[in-house]
Amino acid sequence: MLSFFKYTKYIDLKHQTLSHSSLSENNKQNKMKIQVLFAIVALVFSNIVLGQETCTPASAGDPNVDDGPAITKALETCGNGGTIIIPAGKTYTIRSAFDFTGCNGCTFQIEGTLKASDDLAYWEGRNAMFTFSNVNRAKFYSLTGSGTFDGSGQKFWDHFAVNSTYRRPFLIYFRNASDVTFTKLTVLDSPFWCININESSTRITFSDVNVTAISKTTSRPANTDGFDTVECSHVSIVNSYVHNGDDCVSFKNGSNFITVENITCIDSHGLSVGSLGSTPGRPHMVSNVYVSNAKMIDSAFATRIKFYPSGPRHGPVFIHNITYKDIIMENCDYGFLVDNCYESNKTECQDHPGTAIVSNVRFTNIAGTTSKAHDPVVAKIECPPEGTCDLAFDQWNVVAPSGGHTVLCGYYHNPIGITCTPGAI
Numbered sequence: 001m002l003s004f005f006k007y008t009k010y011i012d013l014k015h016q017t018l019s020h021s022s023l024s025e026n027n028k029q030n031k032m033k034i035q036v037l038f039a040i041v042a043l044v045f046s047n048i049v050l051g052q053e054t055c056t057p058a059s060a061g062d063p064n065v066d067d068g069p070a071i072t073k074a075l076e077t078c079g080n081g082g083t084i085i086i087p088a089g090k091t092y093t094i095r096s097a098f099d100f101t102g103c104n105g106c107t108f109q110i111e112g113t114l115k116a117s118d119d120l121a122y123w124e125g126r127n128a129m130f131t132f133s134n135v136n137r138a139k140f141y142s143l144t145g146s147g148t149f150d151g152s153g154q155k156f157w158d159h160f161a162v163n164s165t166y167r168r169p170f171l172i173y174f175r176n177a178s179d180v181t182f183t184k185l186t187v188l189d190s191p192f193w194c195i196n197i198n199e200s201s202t203r204i205t206f207s208d209v210n211v212t213a214i215s216k217t218t219s220r221p222a223n224t225d226g227f228d229t230v231e232c233s234h235v236s237i238v239n240s241y242v243h244n245g246d247d248c249v250s251f252k253n254g255s256n257f258i259t260v261e262n263i264t265c266i267d268s269h270g271l272s273v274g275s276l277g278s279t280p281g282r283p284h285m286v287s288n289v290y291v292s293n294a295k296m297i298d299s300a301f302a303t304r305i306k307f308y309p310s311g312p313r314h315g316p317v318f319i320h321n322i323t324y325k326d327i328i329m330e331n332c333d334y335g336f337l338v339d340n341c342y343e344s345n346k347t348e349c350q351d352h353p354g355t356a357i358v359s360n361v362r363f364t365n366i367a368g369t370t371s372k373a374h375d376p377v378v379a380k381i382e383c384p385p386e387g388t389c390d391l392a393f394d395q396w397n398v399v400a401p402s403g404g405h406t407v408l409c410g411y412y413h414n415p416i417g418i419t420c421t422p423g424a425i
Contacts, residue, residue: 052081052082052083053077053078053082053083054078054082054083054084054085055074055077055078055082055083055084055085056074056084056085056086056087057070057071057073057074057084057086057092058070059090059091059092059093060093061090061091062093063091063093063115063117064093064095065093065095066093066094066095066096067092067093067094068094068095068096068098070092071084071086071092071098071114072098072102075100075101075102075103075106076102078106079102079103079104079106080102080104080105080106081104081105081106082106082107083106083107083108083109084103084106084107084108084109085109085111086108086109086110086111086112086113086114086147087111087112088111088112088144088146089111089112090112090113091112091113091115092112092113092114092115093115093117094114094115094116094117094129094130095116095117095119095122096122097126097127097128097129097131097169098114098129098130098131099130099131099132099133100130100131100132100133100135100138101131101133101134101135103132103135103138104135104136104137104138105136105137105138106138106139107138107139107141108138108139108140108141109141109142109143109147110140110141110142110147110148110149110185111142111143111144111146111147112146112147112148113147113148113149113150114130114148114149114150115148115150115152116129116130116149116150116151116152116171117152118152118154118155118156120155120156120159120166123156123168123169123191124166124167124168125167126169127169127170127173128169128170128171128172128173128196129151129169129170129171129172129191130149130171130172130173131173131174131175132172132173132174132175132177132180133175133176133177134175134176134177135174135177135178135180136177136178136179136180137178137179137180138177138179138180138181139180139181139183140180140181140182140183140185141181141182141183141184141185142183142184142185143184144184145184145185145186145208145210146186147184147185147186148185148186148187148188149171149172149185149186149187149188150188150189151171151187151188151189151190151191151194152189152191153171153188153189153190153191153213153221153224154189154215154216154217154219156168156191156192157191157215157217157219157220157221157222158217158219160219160222161218161219161220161222168191168192168223169191169192170190170191170192170193170194170195170196171187171190171191171192171193171194171195172187172190172194172195172196173196173198174195174196174197174198174199174201174204174232175198175199175201176199176200176201177197177201177202177204178201178202178203178204179202179203180201180203180204180205181204181205181206181207182204182205182206182207182209183205183206183207183208183209184207184208184209185209185210186209186210186211186212187209187210187211187212188212188213189212189213189214189221190213190224192223192224193223193224193225193228194211194213194224194225194226194227194244195209195211195226195227195228196225196228196230197227197228197229197230197232197235198228198230198231198232199231199232200231200232201231201232201235202232202233202234202235203233203234203235204232204234204235204236205235205236205238206227206235206236206237206238206240207236207237207238207239207240208238208239208240209237209240209241210240210241211226211227211240211241211242211243211244212241212242212243212244213243213244213245214243214244214267215245220245221244221245221246222245222246223246224244224245224246225244225246225247225248225249225250226242226244226246226247226248226249226265226268227242227248227249227250228247228249228250228252229249229250229251229252229255229258230252230253230254230255231253231254231255232254232255232256232258233255233256233257233258234256234257234258235255235257235258235259236258236259236260236261237249237258237259237260237261237263238259238260238261238262238263239261239262239263240262240263240264241263241264241266242263242264242265242266242268243265243266243267243268244267244268245267245268245269246268246269247268247269247270247271247272248263248265248268248269248270248271248272248296248299249263249265249271249272249291250272250273250274251272251273251274251286251289251322252274252275252276252286253276253284253285253286254285254286255286255287255289256285256286256287256288257287257288258288258289258290259289259290259291260289260290260291260292260294261290261291261292261293262292262293262294263291263293263294263295264294264295264297265294265295265296265297265299266297266298266299267297267298267299268296268299268300269299269300269301269304270296270299270300270301270302270303270304270332270337271291271294271296271302271303271304271324271327272301272303272304272305272306273286273289273304273305273306273319273322274286274304274305274306274307274342275306275307275308275342275343276306276307276308276317276319276356277307277308277309277310277314277315277316277317277356278308278314278315279314279315280312280313280314280315281315282315283315283316283317283318284307284315284316284317284318285317285318285319285320286318286319286320286322287318287319287320287321287322288320288321289321289322289323290323290325291303291323291324291325291327292323292324292325292326293325293326294324294326294327294328295327295328295329295330296327296328296329296330296332296368297329297330297331297332298330298331298332298371299329299331299332299333300332300333300334301332301333301334301335301336301337302327302329302332302334302335302336302366302368303324303327303335303336303337303363303366304334304336304337304338304339305319305322305337305338305339305358305361306337306338306339306342307319307339307340307342307354307356307384308341308342308343308344308354309340309341309344309348309349309352309353309354310352310353310354310355310386311348311351311352312352313348314352316355316356316357317354317355317356317357317384317387318356318357319356319357319358319359319361320357320359320360321359321360321361322360322361322362323361323362323364324362324363324364324366325362325363325364325365326364326365327363327365327366327367327368328367328368329366329367329368329369329370329398330368330369331369331370331371332368332370332371333370333371333373333374334370334374334377334378334379334380335366335368335370335378335379335398336363336366336379336380336381336398337379337380337381337382338358338380338381338382338383338389338391339382340354340356340382340383340384340385340387341354341382353384353385353386354383354384354385354386354387355384355386355387356384356387356388357387357388358383358384358387358388358389358390358391359388359390360390361390361391361392362391362392362394363391363392363393363394363396363417364394364395365394365395365397366393366395366396366397366398367395367397367398368397368398369398369399369400369401370398370399370400370401371401372400372401374400375400375401375402375404376400376402376403376404376405376406377400377404377406377407377408378398378399378400378404378405378406378407379398379407379408379418380407380408380409380424381407381408381409381410381412381420381424382410382411382424382425383409383410383411383412383413384411385411389411389412389413391412391415391416392416392417393415393416393417393418394417395417396417396418406421407419407420407421408420408421408422408423408424409421409422409423409424410422410423410424410425411425412424
């Protein structure tokens with residue numbers, strides 16, 4: 001490349017000499033054209049040398065043919081600093097688990113669709129359809145907003161409705177990824193959790209992401225969490241939309257420094273901390289979560305915290321520094337729920353009272369209406385009987401359709417900003 005640029009410099013010097021010899025205006029224009037041409041050639045040449053190629057994988061256009069190997073080949077060629085393009089109007093069929101490993105400093109532009117097959121036999125027990133393993137300094141985006149990850153979920157939901165032992169895969173899974181942006185993409189019809197950020201992933205940003213899981217039959221899209229943060233840090237979810245049948249965003253064990261801003265959640269189970277404490281002897285922790293400017297519509301819960309009781313089947317729980325701010329709800333069954341007996345029977349919870357440490361959880365400017373489901377109750381706070389429950393409310397303005405605003409409480413000994421009514425336990 002050095003000799004190439006020496007040659008370019010020689011050409012420039014030659015034309016400078018001609019210019020000093022009083023070139024005509026026409027010759028000056030020709031000189032400029034030649035310089036521009038050489039600049040373009042130099043840019044293309046340098047991009048090739050630096051690995052900044054552009055690859056467009058071939059698609060068979062046949063749903064019975066796996067296009068995954070063609071995309072893998074493109075990653076091998078262009079994954080190190082280059083660009084891979086999935087063109088608009090094209091559907092690439094993924095019939096085997098796909099991993100974006102090898103995308104380091106790469107740009108992955110998706111204008112078409114990456115559609116996973118609905119082969120129940122193949123996908124059973126697989127961790128995920130699309131995995132982002134060790135991806136670093138990468139950008140996944142659509143310019144038009146048409147780029148789609150399609151999990152073909154309907155067949156999985158229908159099957160799970162009659163066979164709850166069937167093990168469904170996640171649609172998107174981040175494993176030890178860092179410095180990744182995921183922008184203007186649609187995540188459609190996941191068989192199970194939609195987007196899972198896990199295994200020490202850090203500095204992941206989602207913006208303008210549309211997550212939907214809507215059944216066309218009587219089968220619910222069960223367990224289709226929109227975003228799940230697990231064992232990860234410094235994750236941002238902004239300007240996004242989730243319409244699903246489970247948690248909109250769930251902050252699970254190991255979530256630290258998570259930000260959610262400007263999100264709309266429809267038909268969800270809310271913006272949830274947990275569930276936590278499911279593993280015997282293993283501490284479960286969530287800390288430094290900031291949620292603001294959320295709109296919660298037709299959901300079972302707007303916000304909630306859920307964890308298991310103590311005892312030999314469960315581990316200790318620590319929740320610290322959680323902020324919910326500027327939340328508006330419409331027709332949600334509960335505005336807020338604390339469940340200290342999650343997926344456990346009353347006897348177990350009485351024999352093994354919860355010991356969770358819940359500290360510095362703050363609600364600011366929470367407003368809107370609940371549904372008729374529990375009218376006049378708008379919130380239910382079941383604090384851990386033998387733990388701590390440091391919750392504070394400022395500008396809590398949630399009302400039921402009747403105009404009532406009852407908050408049921410149990411073991412919430414020092415309520416701040418709300419009036420408690422006994423009866424949560």
